[in-house]
Amino acid sequence: MTGEPLVQLTNISKYFLGVTALEDINFPVRRGEVMCLLGDNGAGKSTLIKILSGVHQQDQGTYWFDGLERRFSSPREAKAHGIATVYQDLSMIPLMSIARNFFLGSEPTRGLGPLRFFDGPTACRVASAELAQIGIKVRDPEQLVGTLSGGERQCVAIARAKYFGAKLLILDEPTSALGVREARRVLRYVRQARDEGLGVVLITHNVNHAYPIGDRFTILGHGHSYGTFSKDEVSREDVLELMAGGEDLSDLGDEFEDE
Amino acid sequence: MASVSPPAPARSAAHPGADDRIRPLGPLQRALRRPDLGALLGVLVSWGLFAAVGGPSFTSASGTAAFLADAAGLGILAATVALLMIGGEFDLSIGSMIGAAGMLLAILITEFAVPSWLAVLVALLFGAGFGVLNGWLVVRTRLPSFIVTLAGLFVLRGLTIALTRWLTGRTQVGGVADAAGDGLVHALFAARVGPFSASVFWWIGITVICAVVLSQTTFGNWLRATGGNQEAARNSGVPITRVKIVAFMLTGLAAALVGVIQVLEAGSADTLRGEMREFEAVIAVVIGGTLLAGGYGSVIGAALGALTFGIVRQGIFFTGVDTDWFRVILGVFLMVAVLVNSWLRTRALKAR
Numbered sequence: 001m002t003g004e005p006l007v008q009l010t011n012i013s014k015y016f017l018g019v020t021a022l023e024d025i026n027f028p029v030r031r032g033e034v035m036c037l038l039g040d041n042g043a044g045k046s047t048l049i050k051i052l053s054g055v056h057q058q059d060q061g062t063y064w065f066d067g068l069e070r071r072f073s074s075p076r077e078a079k080a081h082g083i084a085t086v087y088q089d090l091s092m093i094p095l096m097s098i099a100r101n102f103f104l105g106s107e108p109t110r111g112l113g114p115l116r117f118f119d120g121p122t123a124c125r126v127a128s129a130e131l132a133q134i135g136i137k138v139r140d141p142e143q144l145v146g147t148l149s150g151g152e153r154q155c156v157a158i159a160r161a162k163y164f165g166a167k168l169l170i171l172d173e174p175t176s177a178l179g180v181r182e183a184r185r186v187l188r189y190v191r192q193a194r195d196e197g198l199g200v201v202l203i204t205h206n207v208n209h210a211y212p213i214g215d216r217f218t219i220l221g222h223g224h225s226y227g228t229f230s231k232d233e234v235s236r237e238d239v240l241e242l243m244a245g246g247e248d249l250s251d252l253g254d255e256f257e258d259e
Numbered sequence: 260m261a262s263v264s265p266p267a268p269a270r271s272a273a274h275p276g277a278d279d280r281i282r283p284l285g286p287l288q289r290a291l292r293r294p295d296l297g298a299l300l301g302v303l304v305s306w307g308l309f310a311a312v313g314g315p316s317f318t319s320a321s322g323t324a325a326f327l328a329d330a331a332g333l334g335i336l337a338a339t340v341a342l343l344m345i346g347g348e349f350d351l352s353i354g355s356m357i358g359a360a361g362m363l364l365a366i367l368i369t370e371f372a373v374p375s376w377l378a379v380l381v382a383l384l385f386g387a388g389f390g391v392l393n394g395w396l397v398v399r400t401r402l403p404s405f406i407v408t409l410a411g412l413f414v415l416r417g418l419t420i421a422l423t424r425w426l427t428g429r430t431q432v433g434g435v436a437d438a439a440g441d442g443l444v445h446a447l448f449a450a451r452v453g454p455f456s457a458s459v460f461w462w463i464g465i466t467v468i469c470a471v472v473l474s475q476t477t478f479g480n481w482l483r484a485t486g487g488n489q490e491a492a493r494n495s496g497v498p499i500t501r502v503k504i505v506a507f508m509l510t511g512l513a514a515a516l517v518g519v520i521q522v523l524e525a526g527s528a529d530t531l532r533g534e535m536r537e538f539e540a541v542i543a544v545v546i547g548g549t550l551l552a553g554g555y556g557s558v559i560g561a562a563l564g565a566l567t568f569g570i571v572r573q574g575i576f577f578t579g580v581d582t583d584w585f586r587v588i589l590g591v592f593l594m595v596a597v598l599v600n601s602w603l604r605t606r607a608l609k610a611r
Contacts, residue, residue, distance in 0.1 A: 076496045087494060093487035095555040095604075100480050105496030107477040117475045 004067065006031045006168055006199040007052065012061035014047055021047040022223045025061070029168065029199040034190065035228075036210045037203045038243045039220035045203055048220065049170050052201065053085040054078030066167060084161030085170040088177065091157040094146030098138060101145045102127040102160050130159045134189060151182030155189050162193060169193060170201045175209050187213050207240045217242070294548030295560030297599040301546060301567045301592065309574030317577040324454035330569025331462035332517055334562050336536060337543040338462075338469040339513040341561035343506040344544055345473065347486030347553030348404040350507060352393060352411030353514035353540060357533025359419040360386050361518030365432040365528035366423065368439055375439040379448070383515045389415070390511020394504035404507075412537065420530045436526030449523040458520045462562070465513065470558040482506060486553030542589065543568055546596040550604065567592065 009027040013020070022044045029035045039045050050056040051063065054072030063070050065081065072078040075085070092101050100123065108119040108126075124141040131138055136152050145153060154174045161169055171190065175183035183206075191213055194200050204210050210217070217234060219226040219242045226242070234242070290296065310318050317326075336353055343350055360382040367378035393411055397404045423430055439445060450457050473479040484492035485499045492499055514533070522528045543564035549556025571592070575585050 075494065079496060085494070087491075089491075091491060091494065093484050093491050093554065095487045095550075096480075096483050100483065104480060104484050104492070107480055109477060116477075117471075118477050118480055120475070 005029060005064075006066060007201075008062075008064040009048075009051075009058075010062045010064070012048075012051065012058045012063065014051060014056060014059050020223050022051075022058075025220075025225050026228070027218055027225070028228065029201055031167075031199050032194055032197045033215040034194050034200040034202055034213050036214035036217045036239075037201055037220065038210065038217055038239070040244075042222075043220040044223045045220055046172075047223075049085065049172060049201065049203065052078075052168070053083055053170055079164075082165055082167035083170065084164070084166035084168070086154065086157045086161060086172065086174060088173045092145045092153045095144055097142045098131070098145055098148070098156065099123040099127040099141040102130070102141075102156065102163075106164060126163070130163055131156065134159050149182060151178050151185045154178075154186045158186075158189055158193060162196075162198070166198060168199045168201065170203075172203050173205070174202070175204060175206060183209060205243065207236060207243055210243070211236045211239050214239075219243070293557070294555060294600070294603060295557040295563060296548070297596060297603060298547045298557075298560045298563035298567065300599075301596065302563050302570065305567050305570045305574065309570060309578060313574055313577035317574060321454050322573070322577060324456070324459075326566075326569040326573035327459045328456045328569075329573050330565045331456065331458040332521070333536070333539055333543055333568055334462040334565035335458070335465050335513050335517050335520075336510070336540040337547070337561040337565045338466045338558050339506075339509040340540045341544045341547065341549050341556055341558045342469055342473060342482055343510050344541070344549050344551070344553060345486050345556040346482040346503060346506045347489065348397060348503060348506065349408060349541070350390070350393060350411075350510040351405065351408040351537045352389070352415055353510055354533040354536035354538075355412050355415035355419065356386055356389060356511055356514035357518040357521065357536055358528075358530055359389075359415050359518070360515035361522040361528045361532050362419050362423050362432065362530055364519055364522050365435045366426060369432055369434050370426065372438070375442070375444040379444055379519055382519050383512060386511040386513075386515020386518070387508050388511070390508040391504055393511065394507030397507070398500050398503055416530075416534075423530050430530040431527060433527040435522055435528065439523065445523060448520050456524065458517075458524070461516065461520065462565075466558060466562045469509075473558050478502070478505070483554055487555070539568065542593050545600070546592060548600050548603065550600070551597075555604065564596075 005028040007027070007029040009025055012022055012025040012027070014022040025044075025048065027048065037045050037048065047056060051058050054075045054077055057071055057073070065083070070081070072081070072083075093104070096104070099120070103123045103126075108122045109116045110119045110122075111117050127141045128138070131141070134155050136148070136155060138148075145156070148156065158169065158171070169190075174186050174190070178186065187209060190200060190202065194215075202210065202214065214231065216228055216230045217239055218228040229238075313322070316322050340350065340353070363385055364378050364382040367373040367381060368375055373381070389411070393404070393408055396402075396407050400407065420430060423432065446457075448457055452460070473482065481492065481497045481499075481502045484495065484497050485502050489499055514536075517536075518533065521532055544556070544561045545551060546564035546567055547557055547560025547562070549560060568589070571588055572582075572585055575582050575588070
């Protein structure tokens with residue numbers, strides 16, 4: 001990939017009531033690549049993606065997105081600029097229809113002024129077409145999202161983000177609750193989104209999911225970055241160890257260097 | 260791979276999701292998935308029962324008008340309570356609001372000689388304003404609305420009784436009809452069309468508006484989302500604070516309207532008007548297929564639930580059975596309705 005990165009975080013720090021959540025983080029994401037964000041619980045992954053998606057704002061450092069320095073004050077603003085975040089359980093509403101879910105927060109309307117109504121037929125038509133494209137067969141776009149499998153829900157959430165013009169796709173543990181086949185289906189779709197030129201940030205605990213699909217890997221631990229590696233620099237085993245705890249590995253490195 | 264997607268075809272809106280393996284749903288299957296199906300059965304069964312036992316006096320025009328008027332007072336509330344409950348909140352203060360708004364109207368007209376149209380406007384604004392306060396408190400304190408509006412139930416009722424006694428020395432205020440006269444206000448809120456009271460038309464109108472809001476507007480979509488999963492709704496850009504405050508405003512407004520209609524029909528106000536109505540409204544809404552947990556429900560169902568209420572309450576009267584049994588029947592109805600609804604919801608989530 002050539003050209004400037006889609007996302008460039010430089011020396012980002014974030015503190016909560018005096019506790020350091022992130023310190024001096026550098027994090028690049030290019031168009032058309034899957035950047036895997038790895039690290040143990042409490043490493044700062046959530047804080048980082050919340051800064052990316054506008055939930056939090058950094059205390060120090062710069063955040064470049066799509067060629068400009070940004071500071072998003074809300075998720076809505078970040079979304080409007082093309083940053084879509086798909087949360088594990090919090091992107092779809094099970095008791096609402098697929099079509100209504102697909103357009104939630106960006107509903108198509110028809111009519112004018114006080115007589116402006118939700119355009120149900122358009123919502124159904126578009127949702128059906130988009131779902132058909134990714135191979136999800138539904139009898140009726142008005143059936144409830146709760147009738148879809150977990151993998152299908154993740155795919156619909158990604159399709160929705162793409163439909164609304166996402167340039168950066170942030171996926172928070174998209175496969176953690178899924179079976180093997182379902183997970184594979186989601187990952188295949190993630191790869192398709194990457195091949196279409198989207199930048200993807202993938203958070204996962206599963207090396208078997210991260211390694212085949214990841215182009216680069218950034219490892220966080222205790223609010224620090226242990227570096228960003230491209231796939232030809234690290235083996236699957238390296239990534240596994242990094243995921244088990246980047247800190248241990250870097251300590252190991254220091255020990256070797258001391259000898 | 261579970262399903263093999265065809266090599267991505269050119270985007271075509273003309274053939275949305277065409278697939279031979281999937282048959283479209285028939286009208287019957289669609290009907291079986293509706294949340295308000297149980298309530299429709301409730302109406303048919305209860306009407307059939309009391310028509311059979313109660314005879315022609317129940318099925319006559321005046322008998323029908325009686326149970327419709329009974330249902331209307333509850334149905335006006337239930338339509339807005341359905342919206343609020345689908346949005347994931349409760350309003351237990353509406354019963355007290357009926358008494359408060361009615362008393363406010365009566366005192367303004369009789370004690371302060373305020374023109375009746377202005378008094379009605381003030382009473383309705385008071386209801387809407389108190390609803391906004393409820394909504395704001397719920398959003399700001401993040402307490403369950405059950406608690407916040409339960410406090411509202413007591414505070415509002417207590418204030419109504421205390422202030423009325425302080426101002427008038429009584430807990431009932433009469434003479435509203437004489438003071439208000441027979442003008443437009445009376446025609447709008449207390450007139451009759453044949454045997455049918457004006458409240459029935461208010462009920463139908465409000466039900467239609469609320470049903471359209473729920474199913475045909477962006478706001479309806481936001482209500483479902485807010486009640487279904489608040490965090491997911493927020494993530495999707497739904498302004499949940501505004502959604503909730505508007506929903507509380509509507510229940511407050513509806514309660515004030517019921518208070519206004521009652522006072523103008525009866526010609527007097529009583530500080531105890533509307534007691535237990537908050538629970539009756541919840542029961543009507545739940546009979547109508549709306550989930551207590553929020554996110555899923557039906558305004559039409561709430562209207563059918565209110566209708567069931569009116570039929571049972573008036574039906575018992577017509578059959579000559581001791582009306583003490585009304586609450587027993589109501590409680591049983593509630594249990595059966597909740598059981599049927601949870602079964603229907605499970606089906607809806609399995610249907611594919």
